Amino acid sequence: MSQKILSVDDSKAVRMLLARLFRPFACELFEAANGEEGLAVAVRERPDLIILDYNMPVMDGVSMLRQLRENAELRRTPVIMLTAESSAENIATVARLGVRDYVTKPFSEELFLAKVARAISLVARPTHDRRERKPDPQSERGGDAERPATRDAPTSATELAESSSAPSAAPLQRASVLVVDDSRTMRLSLTRALNELGFDNIKEAKNGRQALELVLKEPFDLMLLDMEMPEMNGMEVLLALKNNPQLGGLPVIVISGADQIENAVRCIEAGAEDYLPKPFNPTLLRARATSSIEKKRLRDLDRVRLIQLQTEKDRTESANRLVTQKNQILENLSSKLSKYLSPQIYQSIFRGEQTVEISAKRKKLTICFTDIAGFTETTDNLESEELTNVLNHYLTEMSVIALQHGATIDKFIGDAMLLFFGDPESKGVAEDAKACVLMAIAMQRRMRELEQEWRNRGLLRPFRIRMGITTGFCTVGNFGSRDRMDYTIIGNEVNLAARLQSATEPGSILLSHETNALVHGLVMTEEQPPITVKGFPKPISGYKLVGTYNDLVKAGRVVLEERDGLHVLVDLTKQDRSDVIEILQNILTQLKQPRGKVKQAAGAARRRKKGEAEL
Amino acid sequence: MIAEPPIPKLGRITASAVTEVLATQFKLSAIASTSADKPVTSATEEGLFGSVTLTGGRVSGRVHLRLPEAFVAKLTARLLGQAATNVTNESAADVTGELCNMLAGRVAASLAAAGYSSKLSTPTVVRGHQLELEISPGAKTCRSDWTCEGHLLTVALQFSFKSR
Numbered sequence: 001m002s003q004k005i006l007s008v009d010d011s012k013a014v015r016m017l018l019a020r021l022f023r024p025f026a027c028e029l030f031e032a033a034n035g036e037e038g039l040a041v042a043v044r045e046r047p048d049l050i051i052l053d054y055n056m057p058v059m060d061g062v063s064m065l066r067q068l069r070e071n072a073e074l075r076r077t078p079v080i081m082l083t084a085e086s087s088a089e090n091i092a093t094v095a096r097l098g099v100r101d102y103v104t105k106p107f108s109e110e111l112f113l114a115k116v117a118r119a120i121s122l123v124a125r126p127t128h129d130r131r132e133r134k135p136d137p138q139s140e141r142g143g144d145a146e147r148p149a150t151r152d153a154p155t156s157a158t159e160l161a162e163s164s165s166a167p168s169a170a171p172l173q174r175a176s177v178l179v180v181d182d183s184r185t186m187r188l189s190l191t192r193a194l195n196e197l198g199f200d201n202i203k204e205a206k207n208g209r210q211a212l213e214l215v216l217k218e219p220f221d222l223m224l225l226d227m228e229m230p231e232m233n234g235m236e237v238l239l240a241l242k243n244n245p246q247l248g249g250l251p252v253i254v255i256s257g258a259d260q261i262e263n264a265v266r267c268i269e270a271g272a273e274d275y276l277p278k279p280f281n282p283t284l285l286r287a288r289a290t291s292s293i294e295k296k297r298l299r300d301l302d303r304v305r306l307i308q309l310q311t312e313k314d315r316t317e318s319a320n321r322l323v324t325q326k327n328q329i330l331e332n333l334s335s336k337l338s339k340y341l342s343p344q345i346y347q348s349i350f351r352g353e354q355t356v357e358i359s360a361k362r363k364k365l366t367i368c369f370t371d372i373a374g375f376t377e378t379t380d381n382l383e384s385e386e387l388t389n390v391l392n393h394y395l396t397e398m399s400v401i402a403l404q405h406g407a408t409i410d411k412f413i414g415d416a417m418l419l420f421f422g423d424p425e426s427k428g429v430a431e432d433a434k435a436c437v438l439m440a441i442a443m444q445r446r447m448r449e450l451e452q453e454w455r456n457r458g459l460l461r462p463f464r465i466r467m468g469i470t471t472g473f474c475t476v477g478n479f480g481s482r483d484r485m486d487y488t489i490i491g492n493e494v495n496l497a498a499r500l501q502s503a504t505e506p507g508s509i510l511l512s513h514e515t516n517a518l519v520h521g522l523v524m525t526e527e528q529p530p531i532t533v534k535g536f537p538k539p540i541s542g543y544k545l546v547g548t549y550n551d552l553v554k555a556g557r558v559v560l561e562e563r564d565g566l567h568v569l570v571d572l573t574k575q576d577r578s579d580v581i582e583i584l585q586n587i588l589t590q591l592k593q594p595r596g597k598v599k600q601a602a603g604a605a606r607r608r609k610k611g612e613a614e615l
Numbered sequence: 616m617i618a619e620p621p622i623p624k625l626g627r628i629t630a631s632a633v634t635e636v637l638a639t640q641f642k643l644s645a646i647a648s649t650s651a652d653k654p655v656t657s658a659t660e661e662g663l664f665g666s667v668t669l670t671g672g673r674v675s676g677r678v679h680l681r682l683p684e685a686f687v688a689k690l691t692a693r694l695l696g697q698a699a700t701n702v703t704n705e706s707a708a709d710v711t712g713e714l715c716n717m718l719a720g721r722v723a724a725s726l727a728a729a730g731y732s733s734k735l736s737t738p739t740v741v742r743g744h745q746l747e748l749e750i751s752p753g754a755k756t757c758r759s760d761w762t763c764e765g766h767l768l769t770v771a772l773q774f775s776f777k778s779r
Contacts, residue, residue: 010737011716013694013709020696055716055737084720085735087727104724105717106640318642325644 003027003120006047008038008064009082010056014105018051021109026123035059039067042074049120052099054083054090062090065097078119082107110314175221175293176201180211180237181255182229190224190255190280197286208232212240215247221293223252225272227263235263238270249299251292255280342409345487348424360477364429365422365489366436366515367474368407369497370398370443370467372415373506378461390459391415397450398443405439410488418497420489423476433471433518440467440509441523441548447507468500470512492535499533500542509545516543523548524558524571620730625757625772632721633761633770640717641693645763663687663708665715665740669723669774671733676754676774678719680711686766687711712738722772731776751775 005027007018015031022029030045032038036059042050050068054061061081068074078100083090086104094102101115116122177199179190187204194202203220205211209232211223227234234254241247251273256263268275273292276285338346372378372394379387395412402409402419406427410418419439421432443465451462474491496512504510516525524546530539549569552558559570570580630647637643665680682690684707691710692699715738723733751773758771 011709011713013713016695055735084716086724087732106636322638
């Protein structure tokens with residue numbers, strides 16, 4: 001049976017949307033714009049399902065529902081609420097009134113249809129029946145002119161699934177058969193035989209043209225087709241069916257005289273399902289008709305399953321598209337947000353290695369604080385736009401170097417930068433300290449290269465940066481509130497880096513004692529007079545970075561020879577060359593002496609170094 | 616003594632409602648519009664305005680929605696399975712009302728979750744140019760622009776919250 005669905009909603013848009021959703025199904029849809037109209041239609045049409053809005057003018061959904069429940073004939077009609085109202089109170093009210101389901105707007109069309117299918121049996125409308133049809137006065141519902149004339153479709157997924165395991169008599173009774181023969185006697189004979197076999201839905205056509213008109217008007221499960229007929233013969237009917245994709249699934253059994261066997265073969269080649277010789281044998285007719293109908297049923301089942309699969313596929317694709325769109329939005333957003341974070345922090349959060357919660361840990365880090373000496377005075381004569389450009393250029397250049405060396409950029413404070421090594425990624429305390437010092441040297445070198453560029457932009461006094469570097473234990477982690485937090489470091493070492501920075505000369509780098517100890521084989525430093533730093537009980541020793549030994553050797557500033565057990569370092573800026581030559585010659589002389597003497601000489605040299613008197 | 620529930624954040628409620636309604640019902644995505652976006656429709660060209668009133672014991676106010684005509688035609692076509700050129704004024708107004716109703720429904724659900732229950736009125740729809748809000752004393756207002764399919768939509772929430 002075709003299902004009747006009543007849609008009660010004051011929004012025409014929703015009613016039209018439901019009409020679109022139910023279009024593929026063999027059901028009659030009735031509409032009402034408020035509860036009062038809905039009740040009138042329900043009383044008249046006895047719908048199988050009511051889809052009801054909550055808020056409507058004249059009479060709302062709850063009032064209509066109450067009246068439905070008081071009506072003996074309609075009280076059991078399933079109702080699905082489709083509404084934007086989702087308060088628990090409203091849901092409880094309609095639940096007490098026995099609604100079958102509750103769908104809130106906006107709604108997923110697929111899930112809504114699934115809920116409808118749980119309430120009533122939704123039957124797919126046959127493909128060639130999906131257009132509007134006028135009421136057929138000959139049909140069993142011909143008397144009811146208000147109803148759209150939709151024939152009971154045999155292709156419900158449920159029905160088909162059920163009938164696939166049921167006795168074959170059940171589908172035969174439901175199957176509709178069209179007998180096409182120009183001989184009235186033959187038509188009557190076939191109809192009678194079919195009735196005796198259990199078919200009770202049979203129609204007749206006296207030629208091919210009439211048959212085609214009928215199959216275009218309503219669906220059939222089987223056609224029994226004569227070959228020789230006036231106006232349009234059997235072969236022409238077969239070709240017309242074959243050329244119409246909507247009718248291609250209709251099985252046709254050709255009824256043909258034994259002398260027309262060759263024609264029958266041609267008909268089967270043209271798409272007929274089977275062949276039955278005249279005079280026909282009822283047992284053979286039953287076997288072939290049943291077989292053809294069964295094949296059609298299976299084809300229909302395949303088609304319904306295909307529709308279901310297609311629906312599922314569409315739903316999945318739609319969900320995937322939505323996910324892709326959301327991902328794209330998230331990617332764009334995270335890309336924008338990432339600019340506000342150090343890449344290591346951003347990446348470790350996205351890899352799930354870093355928790356986004358208020359937490360911190362103690363860790364030994366190497367911290368670098370940089371600042372442009374006399375920034376305000378240097379940029380005083382620049383327009384604000386130019387100043388912004390120069391400052392952003394400087395910070396961009398420095399950030400690139402920092403990231404190349406693996407620094408975590410903690411923050412920009414005007415023209416100052418706070419950077420650290422050792423978290424979230426660390427190569428070990430000594431390696432982190434070395435990376436930090438090499439970064440500082442690279443930054444100073446880049447500053448010298450940028451000098452000319454900035455001069456061309458009108459910066460009369462070039463930027464000179466001061467840098468302070470220290471190594472020590474800090475508290476590192478997320479600080480702030482649950483809604484807004486910063487990944488940063490806290491501790492005396494941060495202050496010390498800032499103090500070392502302010503204590504050094506523009507264009508130079510000052511290391512703390514601990515950092516100096518960690519990098520002593522890599523760079524040459526010069527000890528500076530101790531400085532007093534707030535928060536540190538004793539004066540702090542600072543070590544001014546001179547350069548890497550590699551660079552100093554290349555520049556001819558030092559002589560360095562290193563082997564296993566040999567280390568010769570001569571700082572030519574501090575030693576007179578002739579003194580160095582003399583010392584080295586002395587060493588050579590000692591080396592040329594026999595072994596025991598060398599030991600003595602070496603001992604004497606050590607004593608001299610310690611200031612001991614040489615006897 | 617029962618603690619007073621905090622006043623809900625209208626910006627978050629709007630964002631959640633707009634994205635959910637457009638995604639679920641129309642399979643469209645909307646993003647909060649910034650001054651850098653250049654939508655094909657502007658906030659001043661003629662559009663449709665939907666509005667739904669929410670009334671509850673401790674909260675009352677309105678959900679306003681402004682949609683450009685071209686966007687309404689697109690939504691209507693999508694919802695009803697029609698060509699955008701066949702959309703009538705009546706169905707466009709109806710879709711605007713329904714969209715506003717769905718938004719208001721989502722807003723009401725969020726407010727209820729925060730302890731402020733309310734009931735929805737039926738939507739009203741008018742045509743016009745710019746969305747002008749009357750500022751009610753003590754009312755919290757949140758107005759936001761959204762870009763969807765290149766069109767600029769405006770959503771405004773205006774609510775008064777009462778303590779117990």
